[in-house]
Amino acid sequence: MFRVYSNTRVIYGLCRALNNQISKRYQSSSSSSSTTTTAAANVALEPNVSKMSMFSGHIKGAITNNLEFIRPENITPISMYQVLDSDGSIKEKSHTPNFTDEDLIKMYKDMTLLNVLDRILYESQRQGRISFYMTNFGEEATHIGSAAALNAKDLVYGQYREAGVLMYRGFKLHEFIDQCFGNARSSCKGVQMPVHYGSTDLSFVTISSTLATQMPQAVALNEMRPVLIEAMTLRVGHHSTSDDSSAYRSIDEVRSRDKRDNPSLRVRKYMYNRGCWNEEKDEQWTKDSQKMVMEAFANCEKTKRAPISTMFENIYDKMEPHLQRQMKEMKEHVRQNHDHFPLSLYEQSST
Amino acid sequence: MNLPIHRLITTVSTCSSFFLRRRLAHFTFFKDKPDPSHGPTKEMNLCQTIQNALGITLGNDHTAIIFGEDVAFGGVFRCTADLRSKYGADRVFNTPLCEQGIVAFGIGAAVAGTTAIAEIQFADYIFPAYDQIVNEAAKYRYRSQNLFNCGRLTIRAPWGAVGHGALYHSQSPEAQFLHTPGIKVVIPRSAIQAKGLLLSCIKDDNPCIFFEPKILYRSAKEDVPLKEYTIPLSKAEIISEGSDVTLVSWGTQVHVIREVAQMAAKDNISCEVIDLRTILPWDIDTICQSVSKTGRLLISHEAPITGGVGAEIAATVSKECFLNLEAPIERVCGYDIHPIPHVFEPFYFPSKWRCLEVLKRMLNF
Numbered sequence: 060m061f062r063v064y065s066n067t068r069v070i071y072g073l074c075r076a077l078n079n080q081i082s083k084r085y086q087s088s089s090s091s092s093s094t095t096t097t098a099a100a101n102v103a104l105e106p107n108v109s110k111m112s113m114f115s116g117h118i119k120g121a122i123t124n125n126l127e128f129i130r131p132e133n134i135t136p137i138s139m140y141q142v143l144d145s146d147g148s149i150k151e152k153s154h155t156p157n158f159t160d161e162d163l164i165k166m167y168k169d170m171t172l173l174n175v176l177d178r179i180l181y182e183s184q185r186q187g188r189i190s191f192y193m194t195n196f197g198e199e200a201t202h203i204g205s206a207a208a209l210n211a212k213d214l215v216y217g218q219y220r221e222a223g224v225l226m227y228r229g230f231k232l233h234e235f236i237d238q239c240f241g242n243a244r245s246s247c248k249g250v251q252m253p254v255h256y257g258s259t260d261l262s263f264v265t266i267s268s269t270l271a272t273q274m275p276q277a278v279a280l281n282e283m284r285p286v287l288i289e290a291m292t293l294r295v296g297h298h299s300t301s302d303d304s305s306a307y308r309s310i311d312e313v314r315s316r317d318k319r320d321n322p323s324l325r326v327r328k329y330m331y332n333r334g335c336w337n338e339e340k341d342e343q344w345t346k347d348s349q350k351m352v353m354e355a356f357a358n359c360e361k362t363k364r365a366p367i368s369t370m371f372e373n374i375y376d377k378m379e380p381h382l383q384r385q386m387k388e389m390k391e392h393v394r395q396n397h398d399h400f401p402l403s404l405y406e407q408s409s410t
Numbered sequence: 411m412n413l414p415i416h417r418l419i420t421t422v423s424t425c426s427s428f429f430l431r432r433r434l435a436h437f438t439f440f441k442d443k444p445d446p447s448h449g450p451t452k453e454m455n456l457c458q459t460i461q462n463a464l465g466i467t468l469g470n471d472h473t474a475i476i477f478g479e480d481v482a483f484g485g486v487f488r489c490t491a492d493l494r495s496k497y498g499a500d501r502v503f504n505t506p507l508c509e510q511g512i513v514a515f516g517i518g519a520a521v522a523g524t525t526a527i528a529e530i531q532f533a534d535y536i537f538p539a540y541d542q543i544v545n546e547a548a549k550y551r552y553r554s555q556n557l558f559n560c561g562r563l564t565i566r567a568p569w570g571a572v573g574h575g576a577l578y579h580s581q582s583p584e585a586q587f588l589h590t591p592g593i594k595v596v597i598p599r600s601a602i603q604a605k606g607l608l609l610s611c612i613k614d615d616n617p618c619i620f621f622e623p624k625i626l627y628r629s630a631k632e633d634v635p636l637k638e639y640t641i642p643l644s645k646a647e648i649i650s651e652g653s654d655v656t657l658v659s660w661g662t663q664v665h666v667i668r669e670v671a672q673m674a675a676k677d678n679i680s681c682e683v684i685d686l687r688t689i690l691p692w693d694i695d696t697i698c699q700s701v702s703k704t705g706r707l708l709i710s711h712e713a714p715i716t717g718g719v720g721a722e723i724a725a726t727v728s729k730e731c732f733l734n735l736e737a738p739i740e741r742v743c744g745y746d747i748h749p750i751p752h753v754f755e756p757f758y759f760p761s762k763w764r765c766l767e768v769l770k771r772m773l774n775f
Contacts, residue, residue, distance in 0.1 A: 214522060248555040257554045264521065265554030269545050275511045276518030276546070373551045374591050376561055376615040379644070379691045 139291050145319045147328025160335035166207060167330060168344065169226045170199040170323050175348045176232065177296070179356060180239055180253075184300045188360065189239045193254045197295035199223050200322035205290075216264045216273035219254055220294070228261040232355035242362040243406050248369050293320065366408040367393065435573065435625065436759050437665040441632050442602055448635035457627040459601040459634050460489040460566075463608045464527065466638050468497045471525050473562075474612075476502045478512055478529030486531060487568060487627050513539035513565060517547050517617075520563035525612060530567040533621055534581040539565075547617040548592030561615035566608070569597065569621035570662050571712055571759070576752040579624075582661070582713040584689045587619055588722060594618040594643060595689040599664040601632045606641030607687060614643060623662040646693035648700065652682035655706040655772060658697060658723065660686040663710050663760065670765045679773055689719055697723060698730045705736035706772050710760050712750075715743035737775035740768045 142154055149155050158166075177194040184192045195202065202223025209215070215224055222235065234246065238256050241249030246257045247265060257265025264273070278285055295317045297304045304310070318324075330336035371378060371386040378386075390408070393400055444451050454462060467474045476490060482504045484491035494502035505512045509530055516528035530536045536543075543565070551559035570582045587595045594616050598604035604622065611618035623630075649664070650671060657667040664685045671681035682700050686692060701707045707727055709720035720741040728739055742760045744750070750758045 216518070246555070246557060247553060250555055251553050255553070257557050259557045264558050265550075267546065267549070267553060269541070272514065272542060272546055275514030275542075276521065278511075278515055278518065369555075373556045375594075375691075376551070376559070381691055381694060 143325050147325050166203050167326050169203050172348045173199055173223050173226050175352050179352050189253055191253050191300055193299045194296035195220055195222055198292045201290040203227050212262050214262050216277040217266055219266055225256055225263055233359050236355055236359040240359050243365040248365040364405045366406045368408045438669050439629055440665050440668045444633050444635050448639050449637050451633035451635050454634045455628050456601045456630040457487050457489050459605050463605045467612055474525040476527045477505050479531045481529050509535055509538040513542040516563045517560045520560035525562045528565045532579055533567040533569040533583055534578045544590050548590045560617050563617040564611045566620045568624035570623045571750055572625045577748050580750040585718045588690050588719055597621045597661040599685050601630050601634050606639050610640040610643050644688045644691050644693055646696040647685045649683045652680035654680045656682045656700040656704045657708050658684045659710045666762050667710055670762050701727050701731045702734045705734050707739045710742040710765055712744055714746045716746050718743055737772040742768050
């Protein structure tokens with residue numbers, strides 16, 4: 060009984076203290092309301108108090124008495140910084156990058172080789188030789204530029220349309236194509252869809268299909284303040300071989316914008332003006348790059364897939380007992396039903 | 411709401427006796443003895459033990475970092491108390507309130523070669539990080555075929571019923587992760603177990619989720635060895651041997667089934683009590699060997715029954731031990747409602763009484 064009484068006294072005291080707080084902060088807008096002492100019923104904003112007693116130190120904004128909605132259409136859009144215009148000229152001369160002719164030619168060749176690789180692999184999907192592909196048209200310069208600005212050992216967490224970084228860093232043509240075929244030499248041994256490349260040597264973390272999930276992972280590496288560079292590009296091609304983008308955008312508009320703003324085109328014009336590249340060299344390079352890709356392709360198509368035991372590997376660092384059991388079950392089933400499976404496409408298991 | 415104060419007081423006074431009763435826990439904590447070969451011990455509760463294990467890690471591994479919401483001042487359960495002042499602000503630091511970011515950051519750090527220990531403030535809040543755990547961490551090694559991995563990531567989270575946690579401070583979501591190959595899920599029942607299992611998770615080269623039964627943070631006091639020791643993962647522990655029925659559980663619920671075993675002994679029922687310890691990958695062999703001997707299996711867990719970890723164990727054991735079974739496999743778990751509705755917790759719980767009732771049914775089958 061006594062304990063109950065002391066509890067209620069405590070609670071009464073608490074409520075009273077709360078009331079005082081509440082009446083200090085809020086004024087009832089309708090003074091004719093009842094004498095109840097609760098909060099929320101009628102709340103009006105406090106009149107302007109220039110001493111910011113309610114806010115802690117990190118809120119720096121001033122207090123206003125004007126109620127105004129922030130409308131996106133009234134805000135000036137962020138300007139887009141551009142160095143090279145559509146004619147291949149640098150408008151702001153003081154911002155001319157410090158590239159040698161060799162730097163430029165390497166970057167241009169990487170961009171255009173990627174274009175050729177994209178064209179051939181896209182076609183090969185259409186012909187049913189690989190299952191899926193995604194091109195990089197329109198975005199090549201962001202890949203090459205980013206890679207060129209980084210050190211070779213800087214860890215890159217890419218997404219599925221950033222193959223140019225690998226091209227710049229020296230991923231070989233057959234390495235791209237092997238991964239698209241999912242054969243035994245592929246960087247992920249055929250476990251992922253095409254274009255999901257990765258390389259420890261080139262410090263490029265293996266790509267996953269999910270978007271933006273790699274961004275907070277990359278933040279873990281930066282000890283200074285993170286920088287966001289939003290590179291504005293036009294994705295010229297379809298999203299993938301499963302997409303026909305005419306369903307949701309005007310192809311004519313894409314074509315006309317590409318004619319004017321294509322990054323490879325702009326760089327080429329700049330190089331022509333600079334005198335380190337010309338039409339003859341360009342024609343020869345087009346022929347050479349085609350040949351290189353076709354040769355690599357023919358080679359890769361013949362390579363077998365990894366042994367079927369591969370699909371149980373690398374779930375954990377070591378193969379756990381339950382996986383060993385399941386692998387054994389699968390192998391036994393395949394052995395007894397071997398004519399139901401295209402085993403000739405796969406290397407033999409060592410076990 | 412216009413409730414006059416004087417009415418509020420009378421309502422509270424009738425409730426207060428209810429509040430008193432609620433403070434009694436639903437289980438009796440069974441203290442274990444330390445391994446004598448582990449040397450000198452100190453009486454510590456679960457939270458102090460976690461702090462001890464984390465301190466050992468920070469001391470031995472210069473790459474180790476601990477991060478999460480509010481860990482800097484010591485954490486809402488004091489598990490990271492004094493670590494920042496001892497090891498530095500670059501080793502123990504706060505993150506924004508963003509579970510997806512906490513786990514993703516941990517993945518990135520682990521990939522780059524750091525021992526990353528992420529804290530999720532309550533297991534109930536782990537779901538914004540679910541995509542990062544399932545689609546990234548779990549698949550990192552597999553999708554790159556071992557070019558990259560985040561094995562050095564450990565995620566810790568307070569777990570399970572606490573008496574008044576209601577829907578968002580009581581969950582035991584281990585089943586949601588059981589279905590994800592590539593990660594390991596570990597749940598200790600006590601302080602001594604927690605230290606060894608946590609250190610194993612940190613050392614294990616796979617991303618691990620370590621759930622800490624929050625109701626045991628203060629109440630689970632044991633003499634915990636001071637030195638560094640590990641307890642193997644994926645190895646269940648037979649706490650007490652028996653011949654009539656196998657009881658399996660993990661975390662807080664282990665103490666409930668230990669008490670059930672004691673109560674059953676009065677009726678001459680001999681129970682074999684097993685703590686599963688690692689939920690994924692789980693120790694199929696120990697459980698099946700036990701059930702082959704006893705012929706009966708009762709699995710108990712706090713989480714709702716449908717699709718819970720008990721379902722996986724029951725299905726596997728019924729296949730492996732079919733001819734040995736004397737009775738159907740039983741599961742005594744939470745009901746298929748959201749765990750745990752605040753004032754209804756005593757009714758939700760897979761209590762010792764419910765377990766005993768089912769046990770007797772199995773013996774009389």
